[in-house]
Amino acid sequence: MTKKILITGASRGFGKLAVELLIERGHEVVAALRGGSERGDALFSESILRTGRLHFIDWHAERTETLKAAASWVTAHWNGQLDVLINNAGYGLMGPLEGQTDAQMRRQMEVNFFGPLNLTRECLPFLKRSQGRIINVSSIAGLAGFPFYGAYNASKFALEAISEAFYYELRSSGVQVALVEPGSFRTDFSASTEFGSPGTPENEPKIEAFKKRMDTRRSLLSGDPTRVARLLVRLCEKKKIPLRTAIGRDAALMLLIRKALPDCWRVELTSRVFEKIFFRPS
Ligand SMILES: NC(=O)c1ccc[n+]([C@@H]2O[C@H](COP(=O)([O-])OP(=O)(O)OC[C@H]3O[C@@H](n4cnc5c(N)ncnc54)[C@H](OP(=O)(O)O)[C@@H]3O)[C@@H](O)[C@H]2O)c1
Structure with missing residues (x-):
């Protein structure tokens, strides 16, 4: 059955790939992206645009008025019908917490946490009516903490928390909630990662080494982002969906380490891996 789907962060990465697959599968999609149709028309192929099933709205995660405009669009153009909301937009604020400003930290939470929370609230009346679903793109960084990932970890841990709460709260209304937990995939994510200042001089070489390792890891170890896009499509279409799906080696x-090791060993292992691999000058 074809569905009506609203997805954020559809300009590139997982979001854009998912939009292309969803249109191929016959669904109707409203792609929420910064720049709306002016930008969207230039990003997608003629064959996709010609279907007439792809629509664009100008959407900025941290601007409340655009969240409300997204809900108004669904009311005006789809008569309040919406089957799936995919909260995908996000970015990473990395580096030592002591070097990040309050404004940087708040923006990280606005985009990765408050954006999805508030858009979900706006869309809930539609989703309850359709007994639809909410799919939140979190990260493995939403399940385990890492050094230099503190801000990003915080935003994704918070997204995990509200997703699980929504899972329980919406169960009786038939709305399903799913979290996607990707590992590392080859999108523009690293390129759009923001860093605070080093905070202290000893952090400077660590940040340099960390950035280099991120680049190497991205080119050598990261997975094909189409896998995540295909997972998003499956979660839109499958009848019953699990709360959490991890993806990537x-x-x-x-997840295996978390299950197999006591927490004190896991944090010791994480600390050694970062000191010996990520923070060691090359
Ligand atoms: N790639 C990975 O390895 C990985 C791993 C785990 C989780 N994730 C998560 O997957 C999701 C998608 O990331 P990606 O890998 O596809 O990265 P990406 O290629 O950098 O795409 C990020 C998307 O989010 C949008 N976005 C960022 N800030 C925004 C804002 N303030 N308002 C509106 N849109 C905004 C971007 O729009 P613009 O083009 O306008 O900037 C873009 O469409 C994110 O939530 C990320 O945390 C990624």
């Missing part, structure tokens, strides 16, 4: 390894 590093995500599977991290």
